[in-house]
Amino acid sequence: MTVTHRLGRGALASLPAASRPAVVPGSVRPGIVHVGLGAFHRAHQAVFTEAAVAASGGDWGIIGVAPRSRDILDRLRAQDGLYSVLTVGDGADRARAVGILGGFGHAAGDPYGVIAAIADPGVRIVSMTVTEKAYRLDPDGRLLLDDELRAQLTGHAPPTTVPALLVRGLLRRQAAGGGPLTVLCCDNLMGNGPRIRGLVEQALDVAGAQLPGGVAFPATMVDRIVPATSPDHIRRAAVALGAGDEAPVVAEHFSQWVIEDDFPGGRPAWDGVGAIMTDDVTAWEKLKLRALNAVHSACAYLGALAGRELIADSLEIPGLPAVLRRFIAEDIAPTFAPPPGVTVAGYGETALGRFANRELGHRNLQVAMDGSQKLPHRLLGTIADRRRSGATPGWAILVLAAWMRFARGYADDGTPVHLDDPLAGRIRTALAAAPDTAPGVVGALLALHEIFPPHLAADDDLRAELIRWYGELERHGVEATIAGIAR
Ligand SMILES: NC(=O)c1ccc[n+]([C@@H]2O[C@H](COP(=O)([O-])OP(=O)(O)OC[C@H]3O[C@@H](n4cnc5c(N)ncnc54)[C@H](O)[C@@H]3O)[C@@H](O)[C@H]2O)c1
Ligand SMILES: O=P(O)(O)OC[C@@H](O)[C@@H](O)[C@H](O)[C@H](O)CO
Known part of the structure; x- marks a missing residue:
């Protein structure tokens, strides 16, 4: 026409x-x-x-x-x-x-x-x-x-x-x-x-x-x-x-x-x-930021590292939907009471269905943008709340480790990925001054007080789990790491 x-x-x-x-x-x-x-x-x-x-x-x-x-x-x-x-x-x-x-x-x-x-x-x-x-x-x-x-x-x-x-x-x-x-x-x-x-x-x-x-x-x-x-x-x-x-x-x-x-x-x-x-939107905000936006970011960082272009492509990484469901059920759901009549698992399932809408053409790199500004609102609250309860939220920490891999500026196959972030300069400077190893990168990024509150930066168990996931992603890449979890 x-x-x-x-x-x-x-x-x-x-x-x-x-x-x-x-x-x-x-x-x-x-x-x-x-x-x-x-x-x-x-x-x-x-x-x-x-x-x-x-x-x-x-x-x-x-x-x-x-x-x-x-x-x-x-x-x-x-x-x-x-x-x-x-x-x-x-x-x-x-x-x-x-x-x-x-x-x-x-x-x-x-x-x-x-x-x-x-x-x-x-x-x-x-x-x-x-x-x-x-x-x-x-x-x-x-x-x-x-x-x-x-x-x-x-x-x-x-x-x-x-x-x-x-x-x-x-x-x-x-x-x-x-x-x-x-x-x-x-x-x-x-x-x-x-x-x-x-x-x-x-x-x-x-x-x-x-x-x-x-x-x-x-x-x-x-x-x-x-x-x-x-x-x-x-x-x-x-x-x-x-x-x-x-x-x-x-x-x-x-x-x-x-x-x-x-x-x-x-x-x-x-x-x-x-x-x-x-009268009070708090439960809705937590539900949306933690069970939708954080999961969106998970798709974006893991998918971008795996060389996938769209959010819908990320969901086709074998085993990833199952990992995201566990992230929602085991790490996110225990951190707040959802609005009446809503379950966090059901809401998360609907979100995954919406992310699979390929017609939207939503690019991983768009959602990955400005991670330093977004993660405190959508991910770090979940980690902080679980740590306060004495739990180690492994899936949430995997997502944070994926952001840290992404912040280095390379996909798993060595292709450069663009870090579009207002703190990109600070992040690059911090990484350049640290060894390019799991403890080096995790330590350098956790020290960025513009992103991480002191109680998370000083949390040794969190740091150890971050280093573990970062090491897995570094050694095996996203696809094999996720496949290994699913096995
Ligand atoms: N797009 C979505 O799916 C969606 C959904 C829910 C909420 N939001 C919220 O809406 C925001 C904007 O999303 P969008 O899709 O309209 O993005 P967009 O890129 O189309 O528009 C961004 C707007 O923000 C302005 N802007 C960017 N940086 C600025 C700065 N430093 N100072 C002043 N203005 C600045 C731009 O000029 C533009 O008007 C998101 O960051 C999010 O908080 C978006
Ligand atoms: O819009 P941002 O940049 O805050 O985050 C990217 C996406 O997670 C976000 O835009 C979602 O599409 C949106 O929040 C859904 O309502």
Whole structure:
């Protein structure tokens, strides 16, 4: 099929009825500023919000802010803010346009425009999906200050970073009498609400100010697998939509959102379209980060070392699904009580089924990215909790050993693998100064206090088990190590 025209308001009438947006683009007044206009927001919060506005109304259009590159803004502006979500996984591609984006901002190019949007009284929610590293927090939630950030927070440099946008935006809003506001972090961080509240309080302190009244920071658990869009996805979206789209996102059918209901300025009727509103999201967060994200990381590091490209390929390593099931049942499940009506094993099984969705094309190297920022939230809590109970969580430690092998920068066959991580420099320096042996690598990486809390770094049993697994992976490679466990 040849697609001759591009998505935009003018193309809507020609789209199949099931592919048209639920709201007319530009027709909903903005009530949300969202920072981080990446793939995930466009396939998750934007979709929930559009459905909620279509069903129940409300001025909840979204102003999408790109923090750094303006590429996505150019693509979306050329399409009147429209883009499509390509849903894959059951053999039939489906694409539907989304029209809830009603304005744009660019933090790197026009930070004061973003701050003005945050201060606008019509805006009552500022949400974010900017990846773990953008918050500049250490694993204990301490703000990592440098001269540049300090200058941004105190108003001596343009506020282009996430902490500075939040702080300068809140102060401007307070000065303008902007009214109550909810700051909603939709990143995969444990305790994301309180963590961002702590970030804002520390950053305000540097700015010589205090948290204004009427600002809430609910925690939330977000879940939908949304890989980076590939050229093949762009081609398939155009075919499914019947119009060219330069900004589609690809996603699985599954989508889940659990949110603490603390919105002093109001919120869209997300609960009417499938979101779960709750008083306490902790059990959901632990379930998701420990029984889904950590298992995802396990697939990514073990699979990348074994030379597998996709998450779905990793699951084809003989014996790996069985090892992952034992990781979930023996190490993860004992560490928390799941939400009522959910079992950790059942949830983990569903996650494994979702990871096997080959149509997503989710690359191991994408999930493996930023391990230093992700592992504390998804893996180290499990290890710490099991160690506190006197247990040695062997499967979790195998995953950590796989990350350590991966951090060296080579797959099992000696092919270089790219370490894409904000601490890559620190990691390389630490490894270069240590012997390239199991005890040398494990010792050098455990000493990175930006990743490992002192009680784990000083745990001799953990270290010994890490060295044992690292040695197995070094001697035999991933495939033979996993096969040996299965025997
Ligand atoms: N993609 C998913 O499957 C998924 C699922 C659940 C949660 N999430 C959360 O959403 C986040 C983003 O995922 P995505 O798929 O949209 O990724 P993406 O790569 O498409 O977008 C990342 C966004 O973060 C911004 N960003 C990256 N580094 C930054 C920095 N240092 N400072 C400021 N902004 C920065 C980018 O500009 C971009 O807007 C994830 O890190 C995760 O916390 C993603
Ligand atoms: O998005 P990240 O980079 O925090 O982690 C990579 C994946 O584990 C993650 O994106 C999952 O796909 C997602 O969390 C599923 O909801």
